[in-house]
Amino acid sequence: MPQTSVAALQVENIHKTFSGLEVLRGISLEANSGDVLSIIGSSGSGKSTLLRCINLLEKPDQGRIIVAGEELKLKPARQGGLEPVDRRQLERLRTGLGMVFQSFNLWAHRTVLENLIEAPIHVQGKSRREAIEKAEALLAKVGLSDKRDVYPAFLSGGQQQRAAIARALCMDPAVMLFDEPTSALDPELVGEVLKVIRDLAEEGRTMLLVTHEMAFARDVSSHVVFLDKGDIAEQGPPQQIFDAPLTERARAFTSGFSR
Amino acid sequence: MRFDWIAKYWPLLIDGAIQTISLLVISVCVGFVLAIGLAFAQVSGGLLSRNLSRAYCTFLRGTPLLIQLWLLYYGVGSLLPLVPGLRQSFLWPILREGFFFAAVSFTLNFAAYQAVILRGALLSVPKGELEAGRAVGMSPFTLVRRIWLPRAIRIALPTIAGEVVLQLKSTPLAFTVTVMDLYAVAYKVRQDTLLVYEPLLVVTLFYVALTAVIARSFKFVEAQVPIRR
Numbered sequence: 247m248p249q250t251s252v253a254a255l256q257v258e259n260i261h262k263t264f265s266g267l268e269v270l271r272g273i274s275l276e277a278n279s280g281d282v283l284s285i286i287g288s289s290g291s292g293k294s295t296l297l298r299c300i301n302l303l304e305k306p307d308q309g310r311i312i313v314a315g316e317e318l319k320l321k322p323a324r325q326g327g328l329e330p331v332d333r334r335q336l337e338r339l340r341t342g343l344g345m346v347f348q349s350f351n352l353w354a355h356r357t358v359l360e361n362l363i364e365a366p367i368h369v370q371g372k373s374r375r376e377a378i379e380k381a382e383a384l385l386a387k388v389g390l391s392d393k394r395d396v397y398p399a400f401l402s403g404g405q406q407q408r409a410a411i412a413r414a415l416c417m418d419p420a421v422m423l424f425d426e427p428t429s430a431l432d433p434e435l436v437g438e439v440l441k442v443i444r445d446l447a448e449e450g451r452t453m454l455l456v457t458h459e460m461a462f463a464r465d466v467s468s469h470v471v472f473l474d475k476g477d478i479a480e481q482g483p484p485q486q487i488f489d490a491p492l493t494e495r496a497r498a499f500t501s502g503f504s505r
Numbered sequence: 506m507r508f509d510w511i512a513k514y515w516p517l518l519i520d521g522a523i524q525t526i527s528l529l530v531i532s533v534c535v536g537f538v539l540a541i542g543l544a545f546a547q548v549s550g551g552l553l554s555r556n557l558s559r560a561y562c563t564f565l566r567g568t569p570l571l572i573q574l575w576l577l578y579y580g581v582g583s584l585l586p587l588v589p590g591l592r593q594s595f596l597w598p599i600l601r602e603g604f605f606f607a608a609v610s611f612t613l614n615f616a617a618y619q620a621v622i623l624r625g626a627l628l629s630v631p632k633g634e635l636e637a638g639r640a641v642g643m644s645p646f647t648l649v650r651r652i653w654l655p656r657a658i659r660i661a662l663p664t665i666a667g668e669v670v671l672q673l674k675s676t677p678l679a680f681t682v683t684v685m686d687l688y689a690v691a692y693k694v695r696q697d698t699l700l701v702y703e704p705l706l707v708v709t710l711f712y713v714a715l716t717a718v719i720a721r722s723f724k725f726v727e728a729q730v731p732i733r734r
Contacts, residue, residue, distance in 0.1 A: 301640055303636050303639060303640060333644070333645075334644075337642040337643070337644055338642065339642075340639070340640060340641065340642040341641060341642035343640070345637070345640035345641075347633055347636070347637065349633050350633075351631070351633035351634050351636060351637035352634075352637070353634050353637065353638075353652055353656065354631075354634065354656065354659075355655055355656050355659050355730050364641075364651060365641035365642065365643070368643070368647055368651055369641055369642045369643055369647065397730065397731055399731075400731075410637075413637075413641075414641075417641060417642070
């Protein structure tokens with residue numbers, strides 16, 4: 247065991263196979279507190295799967311996941327892959343990992359405010375008053391105060407995604423996981439969501455960001471990971487990955503985006 | 506057309522309406538609770554519970570309600586007195602009545618239909634919304650209680666409204682096992698007065714009114730959560 251200071255999030259040797267296709271071939275990552283780690287790569291390179299393996303929405307076949315020094319205890323599942331030894335531990339660790347999805351996934355039968363206070367009340371056991379107070383502050387922060395009593399179906403994609411980000415923030419997560427947060431948005435709505443994410447980065451939030459927004463990744467990231475065919479082909483500071491990639495694969499990928 | 510008999514029979518009509526409404530409310534409410542269990546058994550249960558639930562739904566949806574009612578009333582009903590001590594128990598006044606058998610068979614039947622509808626609704630809740638629940642650390646039970654089930658019920662609401670109306674119109678079968686429901690009252694009035702149409706017309710109005718109330722109530726509930734499209 248190498249001695250390290252406690253990382254906010256650490257994953258080791260994640261493997262994942264979908265019906266014979268090896269999507270992740272042993273990925274290890276580490277994010278220290280305040281890091282903004284962008285994961286880039288072409289479609290099918292395993293970016294989203296990696297993110298989903300971290301909070302076990304996808305069951306990895308192998309690997310270790312350590313959140314703020316606490317390792318998620320895993321055991322082999324009968325149907326293959328790994329499953330949590332203790333469901334409660336998984337649920338507890340998940341509250342520390344704020345997930346933002348490509349398709350927002352707001353709960354359609356609840357208003358924006360109800361979406362935000364749902365988990366604080368029913369998972370963390372906070373009082374309704376406390377949850378609402380926090381939710382209103384976060385809605386103000388993402389610029390949606392006037393939409394608090396609106397149902398998600400009546401919001402634009404950008405507004406829905408900002409609400410989804412606020413929903414994740416309500417849990418005070420130690421790490422935010424963004425799974426292509428702007429990929430489902432019309433181009434003119436991308437900016438408002440990126441602005442919110444940028445604000446979070448500047449606040450010093452620890453974030454993992456799977457994205458196709460290269461200019462943005464280069465701007466906000468402290469570290470960029472380039473995935474290719476389930477491997478980390480190259481990683482390093484954004485200047486390296488985008489301006490002077492060391493590997494041929496990274497060069498081929500990022501040259502398409504050079505300005 | 507003669508309606509002067511109403512003056513004499515209206516207390517009976519009201520009693521009949523109460524019996525009809527009771528049968529409807531009991532079978533819909535209890536049946537719905539059973540349906541939730543049956544639907545989840547099919548959607549996320551193991552092999553055994555899934556198949557049991559499927560077999561149940563196929564059997565109860567695949568046989569006429571009248572036959573189910575009679576099997577219960579004449580079959581099980583004739584066995585009950587053989588259970589030692591049951592005739593002396595405080596339950597007997599309930600268990601010996603046709604109403605009990607009608608309520609049970611309507612409930613079991615409604616549960617089967619409702620389970621199939623709920624199953625479809627559970628499956629049509631977007632996967633992502635369930636993942637969002639898991640991702641914030643919800644336990645399986647909290648996820649079902651707060652997200653999955655309420656969301657599915659919202660989706661199924663218009664269909665459920667239709668099923669409740671259909672259920673209302675199944676209730677006259679209770680007449681065949683001695684329940685004095687609305688239809689039984691109409692039947693009695695016809696026998697007593699030898700009027701052919703008038704009693705039927707009056708109970709028809711009752712049924713239409715009840716249907717209107719059901720439709721209205723569901724519309725009101727649906728309006729609580731506006732879902733676009």
